[in-house]
Amino acid sequence: MKPLRLALLGLLIFLVPVLLLGRHGYVLIHDNLDTEISLVYLLTKLHLAFAYGAEVVLPQVMNGIPRNALRPGLSVTVLLFSVVHDPLAAYLVHQVLVRGVGLLAMYWLLRRYGLARPEQRGLAAAVALAWATLPLYSIYGLTVLGQPALLRAALNLRRGPGRWHDWLVCAAFPLWSIFVYVGPFIAVVWGSLLAFDLVQGGRAAVGRTVRGAAGLALLLALYVVVEWPLFYSLLVAKQFVSHREEFDFVRLLPHGVGVGLKEALRFFWLGQYHASPFFRGVVLLAVALVLRQLAPARRQLLRRRVGLVLAGLAGVSLFCGFAPQLAMLYQKQLPLLHAFTLNRFHFLMSLTWFMVLVLALRELPATPGAWRLAYALVGLQFVVALPLNAEYVANLRILAGVPKANAPSYAAFTAPGLFGQVKAAIYQRTGQLPPAYRVASLGLPPAVAQLNDFYTLDSNQNSYPLPYKHAFRPLIAGELAKSPALATYFDAWGNRCYLMSAELGRNYLIGQQPPRTVQHFAFDAAAFRRLGGRYVLSAVQLAHPEESGLQLLSVFSDSQAYWQLHLYEAVAPK
Structure with a gap:
């Protein structure tokens, strides 16, 4: 069987646990099932993916969050959720496509640059498989895994006029990636390399610099087209003032030289959890072992090349580690720093580390012993990355019959039967359907209610109107005063x-076992009702709900659900 087909088969085997378990499998919760999946699902369910304009809102969240604060409609991710209406099925299909395209992208890069010799085809496929199985947020599309294709396109434009597929990659990458995570940082790195080329090559480099600049311009132009609602609402019409304007890094983050260095070391050795983290030691081990096998001249050349890349990675890690503290210094003078995260260069670091691995592997001689070493190193890289893939590990545990207590399956997390009971009880009591009332959740993510078609006053949002944050705060001001x-x-x-x-x-994942009780909940029910709230869906019992202006209506249980729900109604003041 051809190496690429073997790699694709390996990827399929890797994906078997989550695909096999389906609704009974675990889906990554943090910043994924509790945020991204529910919002994309609601956009497509309510047919708002392409509904733009200052007056367009998503009514099911936060009394109508502006549509322009959410994912753009010109996105492969949103398109897929529009076609596959079940959110779990859409997520699983999306993950298969993202990882499959990521594997092909890396293989496409390596067969031209890095491992281009015919006898290196199998090694290129193995590296591509290790790349495609990295722990990552597949809901972000090709933000990370698609970078090898963009790198090959950029290198092709540097070497010659470029073929149609190079320009196509530059135009297509924005359709399946997140601009705020990688767009500005790719522009900085690519632009810096173009400037370096021009300085080093002089007039001889003008042609390739112009081609590279054109490729970068095409990439950024398509980002503007795809993300036009974001650019328009923030920079042109200024549709709303984001709550991010009140980010205060001085209060929020620890600071000091020690803190910055610790963060820099974490970025260097492990990466960031949103951006495919893995232990970098295997890459350095590969470099060390390969250096021992090379003749002095080749050893010196590889040492110089790897040294330059590692110095760059160390510099980027230092910047990422200290970037929040830099923002602290200038956040008053530069308000944009409140809304913009400077240290997202870490989204580009995984690919850079893989390129260091490739630099080493390509130097190995074509001997059986060297090939065995190369495949062993790639296999070791695969193995050290797996433990950080929370989704993969949790599903293996479910298949082994030892599930983690705090890692509920998708079915247990979304608990449609349990929330159906709540919905039916409210309808029986009032004759009202979810659009007629608003709820908020305690002890569980609001996304659970959103996935069950409730209208929530609460949510996890990267950006929402600042006045809404101010209006919501009185609800919890008493609890904030305690902590x-x-x-x-x-x-x-x-x-x-x-x-x-x-x-x-x-703690926003409080399961029904063991049961929890909150003794004193300082909740402003009057402010809740003024905001439109009617019911609190609580995963915990309130010992004295009357102190909070709440009345217990019923308790709902379902053996298939992760939660036990206490339905409280905000009592109208007399």
Whole structure:
């Protein structure tokens, strides 16, 4: 069987646990099932993917969050969710496509640059498989895994006029990636390399510099087209002031030289959890072992090349480690720093580390012993990355019959039967369907209610109107007063616009076992009703709901659900 087909088969085997388990499998929760999946699902379910304009809102979230604060419609991810209406099925199909295209992208790069010799075809496929199975947020599309295709297109434009597929890659990458995560940073790196080329090559480099600049311009132009609602609402019409304007890094983050160095070391050795983290030691081990096998001249050349790349990675890691502290210094003078995360260069680091691995492997001689070493190193890279893939590990545990207690399956997390009971009970009591009332959740992510078609006042959002944050705060002001940590978490950040309890802390996954009780919940029911709220869906029992202006209506249980729900109604003031 051809190496590429073997790699694709290996990827399929890797994906078997999550595909086999389906609704009974675990789907990554943090910043994924509790945020991204529900919002893309709602956009497509309510046919708002392409509904733009200052007046267009997503009514099911936060009393109508502006449409322009959410994912753009010109996105392969959104298109797929539009075609596959079940959110889990769409997510799984999307993950298969993302990882499959990521594998092909890396193989396409390596067969031209890095491992281009015929006898290196199998090694290129193995590296591509290791790349495609990295732990990552597949809901971000090809933001990480598609970078090898963009790198090959850029290198092709540097070497010659480029073929149609190079320009196509530059135009297509924005359709399946997240601009705020990689767009500006790719522009900085690519632009810097173009400038370096021009300085080094002089007039001889003008042609390739112009071609490269044209490729970069095409990439950025398509990002503007895809993300036009974002650019228009923030830079042109200024549709709303984002809650990010109140980000306060001085309050939110620890600072000091020690903190910055610790973060820099984490970025260097492990990466960031959103951006395919893995232990970099295997790459350095590969470099060390290969250097021992080379003749002095080749050893010196490889040492110089790898040294330059590692120095660059160390510099980027230092910048990422200290970037939040730089933002602290200038956040008053440069308000844009509130809304823009400077250290997302880490999204480009995984590919760079893989290129270091390739630089080493390509130098190995074509002997059986050297090939065995090369495949062993790639296999080791695969193995060290797997433990950081929370989704993969949790599903293996489910298949082995030892599931993690705090890693509920998709079916248990979304609990459609349980929320159906709640919906039916409210309808029986009032004759009202979910659009007629608003809910908020305590002890569980609002995304669970959103996936069950409830209209929520709370949500986890990267950007939403600042006035809404101010209007929501009175609901939880009493609890924030009890906990300086929670007050800082909400006031200085606030992406999680949630009901909070000082007794629970930042625990938003409170299952039905063991049962939990909050003794004193300082909740402003009057402010809740003014905001349109009617019911609180609580995963915990409130010992004294009357103190909070709430009345217990019923308790709902379902053996298939992760949660036990207490339905409280905000009592109207007399």
